[in-house]
């Protein structure tokens with residue numbers, strides 16, 4: 274701890290108190306604790322539910338699940354995190370429950386959920402929201418004497434620079450602005466204004482007495498007017514689709530009974546008929562049952578720290594990498610490596626695993642003509658070779674003779690996906706390979722974030738190919754959701770239309786959903802749901818604060834420019850860590866930081882949470898921002914040496930009773 278003279282008070286505003294804002298608050302408090310003579314006042318402001326934020330607000334339906342297991346969700350840092358601030362451990366969601374954190378919750382349903390939750394179960398979003406509220410209480414209860422915290426439930430409409438060097442933060446409910454020295458924007462998922470197609474569908478729905486639901490978080494949508502008399506066309510088969518399925522079936526009193534033949538759905542009679550589809554025609558791959566414990570992950574063999582360093586140097590040297598040529602070969606080798614190792618463990622259990630892995634790395638580096646003979650020696654080959662086409666278009670490119678033929682094929686595929694999933698994310702070759710993509714997100718970020726790809730490559734290869742592929746294969750629903758979908762199809766509640774699905778406004782006065790890959794797949798509906806979240810970033814956002822930041826020039830949209838090609842990525846432009854917002858003239862704002870979802874494009878895959886024990890990038894980011902707003906690391910900007918200022922080996926505060 275340094276000896277310091279008393280200094281002037283630092284006033285800091287955190288706008289957005291979801292997981293990232295909360296993590297920033299925790300980091301500010303723990304860093305400030307080590308500087309007791311430096312007074313700090315923090316204003317933490319969230320429009321919806323300070324601590325949990327809007328995504329995790331505890332008041333939402335219990336039928337909405339996380340797609341992360343309970344032991345892999347936290348808000349506290351640990352010794353894996355490379356940051357300069359103190360390591361102050363705390364319980365993950367699962368540990369919090371184990372320690373009785375949920376015992377005093379006033380809601381009996383949430384207490385019951387917590388009581389039956391296992392480490393590898395998928396919690397409800399509401400339960401995670403209660404954990405996040407507890408984290409806020411915990412931080413508040415343990416504030417050091419030099420930190421004062423004001424929590425506001427309010428929406429910030431504007432942040433303006435003051436002549437004196439500080440900022441005025443303008444909340445909607447108060448006539449008085451909050452004056453601060455530093456502002457952290459952790460705005461998360463923002464509402465979007467309707468695009469042209471969506472506006473037309475909405476107008477069509479109004480004209481014809483239909484219902485149109487544009488891209489949104491399903492928890493924010495009132496489905497009361499969707500009744501058993503409606504046919505709902507659902508455009509999209511991702512996580513959002515599964516949320517709507519739950520809200521329209523089990524949340525209405527329908528029941529899934531366990532039988533020896535799998536789940537059987539017992540309808541409540543209030544479900545609409547649901548017809549769904551997507552470009553690929555199949556839902557996202559189910560997550561493999563977790564066999565990695567809390568911190569297990571695939572350790573990269575190709576996208577190693579040395580390769581990453583080489584790629585970063587090359588990006589600087591040539592003015593931008595090409596994702597397909599420079600990055601994708603490493604990713605696909607990692608995936609194939611994990612797949613073949615799992616295959617070999619099954620087909621040749623007696624083989625020396627370490628020797629096989631070493632040989633496999635060399636063979637994959639040199640190409641298929643080197644890999645195939647090695648695989649053959651271990652009994653792997655032919656149609657068991659890794660094949661991206663089978664993964665990304667599992668039902669192929671053919672045409673199905675009838676909806677019934679398609680449904681039979683789909684059900685067989687879903688059952689196989691479920692079997693693979695129960696096989697586990699280490700033992701099952703396919704699930705282990707796909708889960709490796711999730712493990713590799715940090716490595717991928719290191720070679721593509723902050724403009725390291727050319728503009729064309731980012732647009733075509735990342736936005737157009739890798740981001741959707743990654744979502745489809747590695748961040749899908751819990752396996753239970755696939756089992757429920759099978760039961761709903763068998764019960765006649767849900768029909769999946771087929772690949773190439775499109776849902777349009779039919780001049781005859783209804784919505785029509787069709788799949789060109791299935792003969793006879795034409796369905797009419799009176800409700801149309803675009804089942805996806807608004808795009809991350811800020812393009813198309815109609816959020817008043819974002820509009821203000823852009824219109825006033827405090828912020829600007831991020832653009833990549835290479836060789837005459839420009840790509841507006843959609844995010845707010847920020848500098849390297851500690852992520853200062855870049856103004857309209859290209860200058861970093863000295864006192865405004867932004868991170869997370871609105872910076873998507875500068876950063877990749879920002880719609881993610883904090884996992885313990887794996888050097889979560891969010892925790893490192895939050896610490897760097899916290900230290901910057903406290904004036905601990907400036908200058909130099911962006912320096913994030915990995916020495917910790919102090920390491921606490923136990924939590925400083927006991928779990929407070931609720």
Ligand SMILES: Cc1cc2nc3c(=O)[nH]c(=O)nc-3n(C[C@H](O)[C@H](O)[C@H](O)COP(=O)(O)OP(=O)(O)OC[C@H]3O[C@@H](n4cnc5c(N)ncnc54)[C@H](O)[C@@H]3O)c2cc1C
Nearest residue numbers: 289291292293320326327339340429460461462869880882
């Ligand atoms: C429906 C949904 C499900 C998800 N499920 C998972 C999952 O299971 N696992 C996982 O790892 N990730 C999941 N995610 C990804 C999600 O991005 C992260 O888990 C996490 O919520 C990101 O935290 P954040 O703080 O950056 O953003 P958010 O959680 O979005 O929080 C931002 C907060 O800022 C507030 N805010 C915004 N503007 C203002 C303003 N002007 N004034 C005041 N407050 C403001 C918002 O109200 C919100 O509360 C999910 C996302 C969504 C939308």
